[in-house]
Amino acid sequence: MGWTETCAMTERMRFMTAVEQGDEAFAAVCRRFGVSRKTGYKWLERYQAEGVLGLIDRSRAPLSHPEAVPAAIAERCLAVRRAHPTWGPVKVRAWLERQDAEIAWPAASTIGELFDRAGLTVKRRVRRRGPPSSAPLAHCGAANDVWCVDFKGWFRTGDGSRCEPLTLSDAHSRYLLRCQALARNDTEHAWPVLDAAFREFGLPHWLRSDNGPPFASRGAGGLSRLSVMVIKAGVVPERILPGKPQQNGRLERLHLTLLQDTADPPASSLRQQLKRFKDFQRLYNEERPHQALGNDTQRGAGRCADRSHRGRGRQLECLLRTDRTRVHRS
Structure with missing residues (x-):
């Protein structure tokens, strides 16, 4: 029974x-x-x-909690998240502290729970990641030591216009020096962007890129027309190993944020897309907290380098005085 x-x-x-x-x-x-x-x-x-x-059993939870987050504080946290969907709790808290340091803002974990309750988070799929093969960025000891350059990858705006974003950033300070949409990814379009950055911020010691055009070629030493022009300006080109985008990981991570904030989905026209890039550059440099910088911004990080650029190219003999191994060092 x-x-x-x-x-x-x-x-x-x-x-x-x-x-x-x-x-x-x-x-x-x-x-x-x-x-x-x-x-x-x-x-x-x-x-x-x-x-x-x-x-029916009634809830035994207290009607009020002394440590509960006030509704006004919670709403301000949620408002920042809605305005910047790619910012996590740490960045949101750091931004709020800079805006109003007198308020005792909730911990980042509490802000994350507020996002979860409001349905503002998407659970990421857990990926198995292997250990990095090298640490090519260890020598970036100060601003303007190494600049990173790359094309984001072209896409079409809503009106069918082709958009080819070129980004240039300082590897140490994360300062976004340039974020411009070009018509094509060739030397004629990329060099004016680099030349303008050299004139405004001075010359870095190295310019890191991948092995694709226009940064490299199959010629002697892998040099391209653009890399020769960079050398004549007084900068050493530095290329990552083929198939190792993680060696330029800081710029690749910037590209992810650029895609999420400006091109997902693309703007309705090329003019609107250019405006998005301009607004993103200002926000990225002046407002967005960066965890690698102690949740600070790069405001003032884009200081001028000690070496100025006057548009005159040096003789190519400087290449002979430069350690050739630096070009492919990892």
């Missing part, structure tokens, strides 16, 4: 039925169901006031 299964709601309904029949004294009914008279009267009062719904 199996065990007789029951539940609290069933027992309470049986208790109320027995009380309403009036065949036994109230105390006797309580003893038969194994509850005290105080508990019996409590359920009887709820049943008479609310009916069957009164027999």
Whole structure:
């Protein structure tokens, strides 16, 4: 014979039925169901006031919590997240602290829970990652030591225009020096961007890129027209190993943020897309907190280098005085 299964709601309904029949004294009914008279009267009062719904267990949670986040504070956190969907709790908290340091803002973990409750987060798929093969960025000891350059990859705007973003950033400070849409990814279009950056910020020591055109070629030493022009300007080109984009990981990570904030989906026209790039560059450099910089911004990080560029190319003999291994060093 199996065990007789029951539940609290069933027992309470049986208790109320027995009380309403009036065949036994109230105390006797309580003893038969194994509850005290105080508990019996409590359920009887709820049943008479609310009916069957009164027999459901009520929440024991307190009506108020002294450590709860005020609604106004929570809404400000959510407003920043809605304005910047790619910012995590750490960046949101750092940005709020800079805007109003007198308020005791919640911890980053609490802000993350607010995002979860409001449905503003998407769970990431867990990926198995292998250890990096090298550490090519260890020599970036100061701003303007190494600049990173690359094309984001072309796409079409809503009106069918081709957009080829070129980004140029400082590897140490993460300062975004240039973010421009070019018509093509060749030397004629890329060099004016580099030349303007050299004139505005001075010359870095190295310029890191991948092995694709126009940064490299199959010629002697892998040099291209653009890399020769860079050398004549006084900068050493530095190329990552083929198939190792993680060696230029800081710029690749910037490209992910650029895609999420400006091109997902693309703008309706090329003019609108250019405006997005301009607004993104200002936001990235002046407002967006960066965890690698202690949740600070790069405001003022784009200082001028010690070496200036006047548009005059040096003789190619400088290449002979430069360690050729630097070009392919990892």
